[in-house]
Amino acid sequence: MENKGTKPAIVLFPFPLQGHLNPMFQLANILFRRGFSVTVIHTQFNFPISWNCPDFRFVQITDALSENEASNPDVVELLHDLNSKCADPFADCLRDILSEESGASCVVVDALWYFTADVTAKIGISRIVLRTSNLCSFVPFAEFHVLREKGYLPLQESEAESPVPEFPSLRMKDLPWIETKDPRSLDKLLSSLSKALQSSSGIIFNTIEELEMDSLYQIHKKFPGVPIFCIGPFHRYVSASSSSLLTQDMTCVSWLDKQLPNSTIYVSLGSIASIDESEFLEIAWGLSNSDQPFLWMVRPGSVRGSEWIELLPKGFVESLEGRGKIVRWAPQLEVLGHGATGGFLTHCGWNSTLESICEGVPMICMPSFGDQNVNARYISDVWRIGLHLENKIERKEIEKSIRVLMASSEIRERMRKMKKTAEECLGQGGSSYCTLGNLIPHILSL
Incomplete structure (x- = not known):
């Protein structure tokens, strides 16, 4: 993975939405503190106005979004546009990074970058996925096609308060849904995300095992053979660097x-x-x-x-x-x-x-x-x-x-x-403490 005497290198690719940037930057800080050199590939679209990461290397790729595309209120369409337009620039950038002496043998990508599954497979580099949601909300997303087939989605108002047989804690109105002009586009998005997760070398969650044990069991069943790492809460490991898209009013x-x-x-x-x-x-x-x-x-x-x-x-x-x-x-x-x-x-x-x-x-x-x-x-x-x-x-x-x-x-x-x-989960012997201890050698083994 590295030349003798150098730090192990890792590449991170955050998705350019505020709720996704923060946990990825926090994870980058965690890995840096564990001895990795960090390169962040980022888009032109929505990159933070400021950050405090002097030890990270930042490499920008073009996303070629038009003004209308960048301001599209349809989030599903925006996600597809970004995945389509960033594929080639990301691949070229990653190849350039890998050709350098320090190299890298692992990429950590936000789960919304589903195109990276094909790119990393062709290049021959391992890919770990960061899911920025928690486990209990991820499980219904992973079963989205089943929920659609059973007619639960889109929501029928007359059934809003009815319990969901597959998820007893939820009511029908609680099932995750993203409004879009074309529901088939949402089906395609979630299918692509699921396939990309199944082919990954691991999934990292910013959560605490003790809060979501039942959901963790279900995810292991859904993605057998894919290592799952619950190492949250990220922001408690290190002082988080600023990755805000707007100026904070102190x-x-x-x-x-x-x-x-x-x-x-x-x-x-x-x-x-x-x-x-x-x-x-x-x-x-x-x-x-x-x-x-x-x-x-x-x-x-x-x-x-x-x-x-x-x-x-x-x-x-x-x-x-x-x-x-x-x-x-x-x-x-x-x-x-x-x-x-x-x-x-x-x-x-x-x-x-x-x-x-x-x-x-x-x-x-x-x-x-x-x-x-x-x-x-x-x-x-x-x-x-x-x-x-x-x-x-x-x-x-x-x-x-x-x-x-x-x-x-x-x-x-x-x-x-x-x-x-x-x-307690972050203290010695705690669940997140131990899982992070397993994640580091896993990355080094890839």
Whole structure:
């Protein structure tokens, strides 16, 4: 794998969406600390505006996306476009890297880069896949074709509350689904992702075995012979480098410093999801009427028909009298780890969910699409560390949920125990500690 006296070399290829960039950069830091030299191949599209990785080598490839393609709201079409247009540039770049003296004998790719299965097979280099979702949401995705054949998907509203026979913890409305113009395109995407995983030299998950043992068993059955490595939570191994697509507003921290311990609700619906004007206003009034301090991250363009918060009623911000703060992008790890943060109103993306667990912050679930619905059900009904806004986004329900969450000692105690589990898995003898110990020699053996 390496010349005598040099570090073992590894190449990483992150997918250019915020929720995928962060865990890949965290994994890169973990591998670097374990003695690997790291080369990151990245696209022009959506590469972070800043990063702090002076020890990494970055190599850019062209993605040739047109302006319309890059701004396509149909996520499934965007994924296919990127996979199609990056195949040849990635292959050329990888060959150049391998021709160098230091070389590399393993590539870690985001699971959404399904084209890499064919490229790495032709070049003759091993490929390990990073899945940025957790296990319990991944299993229904892996069985997507079965769920479609049985008529569960797309969702029939009359069956929304019905249990899923194959997944007793879920209701039909929880099954992962991504809206797209052509459902066959989604079928093709998930089929391609599954085939790429089956031919991989291993799958890495940013999760904790103890939280998802049943799902881990199912994945071993689905992908026999493919090594599975659950080594999360990534961000707890090392100080994460910045891989943000937007500038973080650090005034959040100084504002939180002025709030009472466990008093503040942090609100973020993630880096992709969008809401309409009526939902935006219901959230605003729900937060205001709760009489609880809140820090609200409103991503520019996330409210349809609006640049930022101009749809708020005149005088709304002033009426809060400092009890609420609205920012464009927040340093989430710092916010969740702050002593003033006592609850998290979240879209339930896995990164956010895992970060909230690690900080012991109970959640209010407002999922949007994909794996978020599964995560929300586990948070509210299986792990019981949060509340689920089951129905239409409505101010009274938001206000009620905030009040209940902030007063619930039972939810807070269950979250405290889960936080302890997240801490123990990284300690000597813990599940993630041991699995990472197995991952390193596995990579070196490839």
